[in-house]
Amino acid sequence: MGxxxxxxSWQFLFLALPGIVYxxxxxxxxxxxxxxxxxxxxxxxxxxxSAWCGFDNFKFLFKTSDAILMTRNTILYNLAFxxxxxxxxxxxxxxxxxxxxxxxxxxxxSSLLLPNLLSWVVIAYICFAFLNSESGFINKTxxxxxxxxSVSWYTEKQAWPGILIFVFLWKNAGYTSIVYLASIxxxxxxxxxAADIDGASKLRQIFSITLPLLKPTVIIMTLMAVxxxxxxxxxxxxxxxxxxxxxxxxxxxxxxxxxxxxxxLNDVGMSAAAGLFQSVVGFVVVMLANGIVRKTDSDNALx
Amino acid sequence: xTYLNLRLTIILRRIDMKKxxxxxxxxxxxxxxxAILCLYxxxxxxxxxxxxxxxxxxxxxxxxxxxxxxxxxxxxxVEEAVNKLTEPKIGVDIKLKLYGPANYAQxxxxxxxxxxxxxxxxxxxxxxxxxxxxxxxxxxxIVDTCAPDAKKVLGxxxxxxxxxxxxxxxxxxxxxxxxxxxxxxRKDIADKLGLDMAGIKNMxxxxxxxxxxxxxxxxxxxxxPIEQGNTQIPYSDVDYLTDDMxxxxxxxxxxxxxxxxxxxxxxxxxxxxxxxEWNQKGLISKDAASSTSIAVELVSGGKAFxxxxxxxxxPDDTAVEISHQTGVEMKSILIGDAPVMATDTVSAITWVIxxxxxxxxxxxxxxxxxxxxxDVLNTILYxxxxxxxxxxxxxxxxxxxxxxxxxxxxxxxLSCGILGNQFIQYIMTGTNPESLKIEKEWNENAKISKAFxxxxxxxxxxxxxxxxxxxxxxxxxGLRCGSxxxxxxxxxxxxxxxxxxxxxxxxxxxxxLDAWLAVNK
Numbered sequence: 001m002g003x004x005x006x007x008x009s010w011q012f013l014f015l016a017l018p019g020i021v022y023x024x025x026x027x028x029x030x031x032x033x034x035x036x037x038x039x040x041x042x043x044x045x046x047x048x049x050s051a052w053c054g055f056d057n058f059k060f061l062f063k064t065s066d067a068i069l070m071t072r073n074t075i076l077y078n079l080a081f082x083x084x085x086x087x088x089x090x091x092x093x094x095x096x097x098x099x100x101x102x103x104x105x106x107x108x109x110s111s112l113l114l115p116n117l118l119s120w121v122v123i124a125y126i127c128f129a130f131l132n133s134e135s136g137f138i139n140k141t142x143x144x145x146x147x148x149x150s151v152s153w154y155t156e157k158q159a160w161p162g163i164l165i166f167v168f169l170w171k172n173a174g175y176t177s178i179v180y181l182a183s184i185x186x187x188x189x190x191x192x193x194a195a196d197i198d199g200a201s202k203l204r205q206i207f208s209i210t211l212p213l214l215k216p217t218v219i220i221m222t223l224m225a226v227x228x229x230x231x232x233x234x235x236x237x238x239x240x241x242x243x244x245x246x247x248x249x250x251x252x253x254x255x256x257x258x259x260x261x262x263x264x265l266n267d268v269g270m271s272a273a274a275g276l277f278q279s280v281v282g283f284v285v286v287m288l289a290n291g292i293v294r295k296t297d298s299d300n301a302l303x
Numbered sequence: 304x305t306y307l308n309l310r311l312t313i314i315l316r317r318i319d320m321k322k323x324x325x326x327x328x329x330x331x332x333x334x335x336x337x338a339i340l341c342l343y344x345x346x347x348x349x350x351x352x353x354x355x356x357x358x359x360x361x362x363x364x365x366x367x368x369x370x371x372x373x374x375x376x377x378x379x380x381v382e383e384a385v386n387k388l389t390e391p392k393i394g395v396d397i398k399l400k401l402y403g404p405a406n407y408a409q410x411x412x413x414x415x416x417x418x419x420x421x422x423x424x425x426x427x428x429x430x431x432x433x434x435x436x437x438x439x440x441x442x443x444x445i446v447d448t449c450a451p452d453a454k455k456v457l458g459x460x461x462x463x464x465x466x467x468x469x470x471x472x473x474x475x476x477x478x479x480x481x482x483x484x485x486x487x488x489r490k491d492i493a494d495k496l497g498l499d500m501a502g503i504k505n506m507x508x509x510x511x512x513x514x515x516x517x518x519x520x521x522x523x524x525x526x527x528p529i530e531q532g533n534t535q536i537p538y539s540d541v542d543y544l545t546d547d548m549x550x551x552x553x554x555x556x557x558x559x560x561x562x563x564x565x566x567x568x569x570x571x572x573x574x575x576x577x578x579x580e581w582n583q584k585g586l587i588s589k590d591a592a593s594s595t596s597i598a599v600e601l602v603s604g605g606k607a608f609x610x611x612x613x614x615x616x617x618p619d620d621t622a623v624e625i626s627h628q629t630g631v632e633m634k635s636i637l638i639g640d641a642p643v644m645a646t647d648t649v650s651a652i653t654w655v656i657x658x659x660x661x662x663x664x665x666x667x668x669x670x671x672x673x674x675x676x677x678d679v680l681n682t683i684l685y686x687x688x689x690x691x692x693x694x695x696x697x698x699x700x701x702x703x704x705x706x707x708x709x710x711x712x713x714x715x716x717l718s719c720g721i722l723g724n725q726f727i728q729y730i731m732t733g734t735n736p737e738s739l740k741i742e743k744e745w746n747e748n749a750k751i752s753k754a755f756x757x758x759x760x761x762x763x764x765x766x767x768x769x770x771x772x773x774x775x776x777x778x779x780x781g782l783r784c785g786s787x788x789x790x791x792x793x794x795x796x797x798x799x800x801x802x803x804x805x806x807x808x809x810x811x812x813x814x815x816l817d818a819w820l821a822v823n824k
Contacts, residue, residue: 043415044437044658056766064770065802133589134524154593155786243531244593245777246786252773260776261769266412266432270765 037273057273060261066252074253077237078229080165081172082222088173090214093180094206109181112174120235127167127240155246164251167240168233176221183217184210219293219300227286230254230278254278361386362665363396367414367424368683368722369407370715372708381686381713388679393668399683401715412438421657422666425721430473430653431545435762439472440656440663446471449667452675456724463756464650473653477674478720479615479742480648481749484537487625487635488609489602492516505639506536506611507577513586516608524588526581527598527607532591532780535611536574539640541565542752544812545647545759550775552768553809555754560820562813564805566797575782575789582785591784603629611638615719617741620734644749646757652721673723681729684722686713694729701732757819764811767804774799 040053061067092112099105115123130137131153139150153159187210195205232253241251258274294301378399385397400421402410407427414421415438426433433439446454453474454462461480465473486503493500496519498512509526516525528534533549542555544562554565565571581587588594598610614621618635626633642648654673656666672679685692685700691711692700708714720728726743730736761768778796781787 042437046418047416060766060769063766063804064773065799066770066773152589152786154590155781242593242595243776245532245779245781246592248773248777257773260773263772265761265765265768265772266408266429267765268416270769 033272034276036269037276039269041268053269057267057269058277060270061254061258061274061277066257069249070252070254070257073250074232074255075229077161077164077232077253078225080161081168082225082229084165084169085172085176085225086218086222088169089176090180090211090218092173092177093184094210096177096181097184097210109174109178112177114174115171116175118171120233120239123167123171124235124239124242127163128242131163154242154244157247157250160241160247160250164236164240168236179221180214180217183214187213216300219297220302223286223289223293223302226289227282229285230281232256234259361390361394361396362662363398364422364660364662364666364669365398365400365420366669366683367400367402367407367411367421368715369404369425370401371404371717372714374401374403375713378713381682384682384687385679388676388682389669389672392676393665393672395662395665395669397669397683415657415659418659420659420661422660422662423670424655424657425476426473426651426653426655428547428647428651430647430650430655431467431758431760433655434467434472434758435760437658438655440658440660441470441472442474442656442663442667443469443471445664445667446474449664450474450671450674453671453673453723456674461649464646464758465653466756467758467760473650473655474670474674475649476652476654476721476723476725478652478725479745481641481644481745482613482615482648483618483641483745484535484611484613484638485618485621485635486609486611486638487621487633490632490634492520492608493634495519500634500636503636503638506574509638510577510580510586513581513608514584517584517586520608523606523608524585524591524601525608526587527596527601527610528587528591528594528784529598529610529612531595531597532593532784534578534587534591534783535613536578536783537611537613537639537642538570538574540643540750541570542643542645542754543647544645544754544757544816545650550772550779552771552775552805553812555752558753560753560816562809562816564797564800564809566793566800572789572793575785575787575793578783578785579787579789580785587785589786592780592786599625599628602633603631609633613642615742617735617738620738623733641745641749643752644755645752646755648749650758654723670723675724675727677727677729680723680727684715684717685729686711686715692716692729695732698729699732699734699736700729754816754819756823757816759812759815761808761811764804764808767807770803771800771805771808774803 036047037057038052038054039047039050040056041047042050045051096105096108099108118126128136131139133139133150133152133154136153138153143150151159153163191209192205195209200208232255234255237251237253237256238259241247244251254274258271262271262274290302378401382397382399385399389395389397400410400414408429411421411424442450456477457475461475461477462471464475465471486509488500492498496515498515500512503509503512513525516523526534540557541551543551543565544554546552546554551565553562555561556563556568556570578587582589582591596606598607598612601607602610612621614624614635616624618637622633622635625635654670656663656670660666673683688694690703691713693703694700702708702711702714708716715722716731719725722728726739730739774796778787778792778799782789782792782796
């Protein structure tokens with residue numbers, strides 16, 4: 001950066017101004033809402049006049065037999081998404097990078113991206129077209145061919161961890177693979193040429209060149225995802241199983257629990273408390289994860 | 304009452320932590336904080352502007368109204384027409400805010416939190432929460448001077464539901480209160496199969512009828528839930544004690560004053576067994592508990608024969624209304640006994656003066672006119688004569704030729720009254736004028752619950768409420784649609800409710816009810 005020393009570096013900060021303004025408006029001003037989590041909000045007394053109520057608003061997250069269940073579901077699903085999502089995205093990115101800049105690449109990339117542009121409601125109905133117990137594709141066609149009896153999918157809880165993970169990967173793999181594809185195309189081509197001359201096979205090149213050079217990107221992406229480990233994709237867990245009660249033990253996450261519990265109470269304080277709790281835990285987890293990365297491999301730590 | 308079928312969306316605030324960490328420079332952090340504080344403080348103080356109309360010196364009252372039709376873009380013409388009527392009478396100007404049913408409650412809450420002017424709004428079955436959250440202005444002292452007509456129209460009996468601890472917080476809409484359980488079915492199929500519909504007295508009599516339909520139309524699941532997971536099984540003689548009917552948490556049964564767990568009663572168990580039988584026989588869809596296809600769609604698509612619903616108008620009117628929606632000729636019959644009149648039968652739609660209102664007296668005067676002045680009420684509901692509606696010689700009204708509810712410039716017309724006094728509202732052409740008499744009779748003759756006037760305040764058991772709501776969401780749709788086997792399911796359900804703290808809610812309810820009964824014997 002520094003070949004023109006006469007420009008003071010603070011001037012470069014102006015470049016960041018739009019981004020900073022965005023952060024203030026979108027992320028910092030709403031943060032004042034945090035203190036609502038500790039208030040018993042009353043409209044006639046207003047935001048500042050309402051009584052403080054300590055941690056009362058947080059109780060509903062823990063004082064339930066489902067507390068362990070929803071925390072377990074949220075964390076395990078997110079872990080599965082992080083691990084499988086990363087592996088699949090890298091796999092797709094490597095395959096696509098081998099296609100070169102051809103028309104085929106454009107075609108595959110677009111078709112892999114398409115699911116990401118659909119909303120969860122639309123995806124829920126695509127799934128419904130497959131899983132509907134009376135007229136769904138799986139029961140009507142596949143199971144009939146295989147002479148298997150119809151399955152009532154929306155009450156069959158064993159199947160849902162698989163279905164949810166599959167749907168998540170189908171929707172997101174194409175999108176995340178773009179990030180990895182970008183890093184792969186940034187790798188110096190001469191390294192591969194040298195490997196070719198030394199007689200390294202394609203597979204050898206992938207394991208010895210591509211993957212090690214992708215490591216920083218993987219770490220950043222994973223750290224980002226880990227920060228949201230206490231948040232779940234509400235649409236995936238609420239819309240796709242069609243809010244079916246029989247599936248709650250495998251589809252209940254913190255977000256759906258909060259929604260279902262407060263939908264009728266409409267309580268500002270309790271929903272603020274839930275958001276704050278998720279954020280604080282996410283913050284702690286990111287700090288821990290980053291700390292571990294810094295200890296073992298300080299070049300790749302986020303900060 | 305479709306307008307109660309709302310999902311009040313909670314706004315979950317999400318704070319993106321990963322972005323916060325990009326910030327390390329203390330100087331910038333401090334600069335941001337002061338900038339935020341400036342923005343926030345200026346945002347809060349902005350609301351203090353005067354609301355009186357320009358130059359005329361009248362108070363302007365902001366009126367939040369719900370409309371099931373298109374939300375009109377420009378309401379100034381209607382506002383002016385109303386002002387012409389209200390200025391000489393009470394010296395008040397109106398400002399209308401129209402919202403659709405899906406976001407009414409949310410918009411009202413948002414406006415109130417943000418300090419926007421909003422003077423009159425109505426509850427949607429959550430009147431008790433509006434009081435406990437401090438959203439309602441106490442109108443005990445001004446009701447006699449500002450709303451004498453409304454008080455007279457409602458009478459001692461119905462106005463009672465607006466009271467909490469001796470203070471009046473709202474005026475219930477004067478409408479057909481008693482929602483009669485009805486079975487609405489396809490006339491053509493019933494005629495063709497020669498089904499004896501008149502002989503049906505309760506849900507249990509429906510089984511042989513539905514079986515005949517299933518035999519003749521095997522591809523059908525004859526009975527459809529009215530909405531996702533809700534088969535609307537009628538339970539007579541149950542007072543839900545101001546809980547949402549779809550997830551009651553402690554009820555009174557018969558003339559008893561002991562608060563009971565509804566899910567442990569024989570009547571509930573019996574109904575679940577019936578639904579399980581229907582589910583096993585294919586009389587109701589196996590996916591009924593989770594399918595989002597509602598009854599009207601299933602019937603018009605030829606996939607169902609009929610459904611249960613509770614309506615505030617006589618069966619013939621219901622049939623006409625539903626026929627419009629399905630495009631198939633429907634008939635309707637009353638099923639079971641009329642439900643008891645409980646507090647929320649009346650208070651479900653209660654008009655409230657906002658606690659943030661700066662002119663509560665003017666607002667109440669305006670609200671009063673909704674109960675007594677047909678011109679004001681009907682201008683707000685139907686708009687301007689000749690443009691938005693035309694009057695027939697017999698006094699009924701219709702849309703101008705070639706227009707309907709979606710093309711006229713303004714309409715907030717409602718087929719069921721939720722604004723002010725339904726009985727002075729113009730009647731649309733095609734509705735039977737005699738129906739109003741029947742509805743008034745229903746209001747007068749309904750059996751009244753012992754706890755009529757009691758309102759439960761759940762603020763001390765909110766934690767338990769949210770856990771119990773989750774358990775109910777998990778089990779109730781499945782039990783009511785027969786996809787859960789009641790022989791094991793009900794016991795499991797009750798065990799979970801107990802874990803979630805239902806007992807605590809029930810004993811709190813009993814405590815409040817006993818205290819109420821001691822005063823209001």
